[in-house]
Amino acid sequence: MSIDWAALGQVFGVTLVVTVGIVGLFTVGIAGTSRKAGQEGAAAAVAAPAAGARAGAMAAFGLCAVAVAYGIYLIVAG
Numbered sequence: 001m002s003i004d005w006a007a008l009g010q011v012f013g014v015t016l017v018v019t020v021g022i023v024g025l026f027t028v029g030i031a032g033t034s035r036k037a038g039q040e041g042a043a044a045a046v047a048a049p050a051a052g053a054r055a056g057a058m059a060a061f062g063l064c065a066v067a068v069a070y071g072i073y074l075i076v077a078g
Contacts (some may be wrong), residue, residue, distance in 0.1 A: 027061045032057025041048050 032053040 018067070022064055025064050025067075027059035029057040029064065032060065 035050045035053040
């Protein structure tokens with residue numbers, strides 16, 4: 001039995017990059033949902049960035065879900 005160290009290194013590198021990317025996206029989603037909308041009586045301009053952050057957070061969560069679904073597809077199809 002021999003180990004293909006180059007292939008093992010490739011698998012490790014891709015796994016590391018994808019894991020850090022998904023965790024980063026999830027972190028962006030958490031940070032986006034933690035933003036509070038403008039307080040009562042605050043200007044409407046203050047509430048607009050919070051709404052944009054919420055939309056960005058939902059997009060980040062959606063990308064995380066797509067990445068997880070693709071990973072499950074790769075496992076099941078193989």
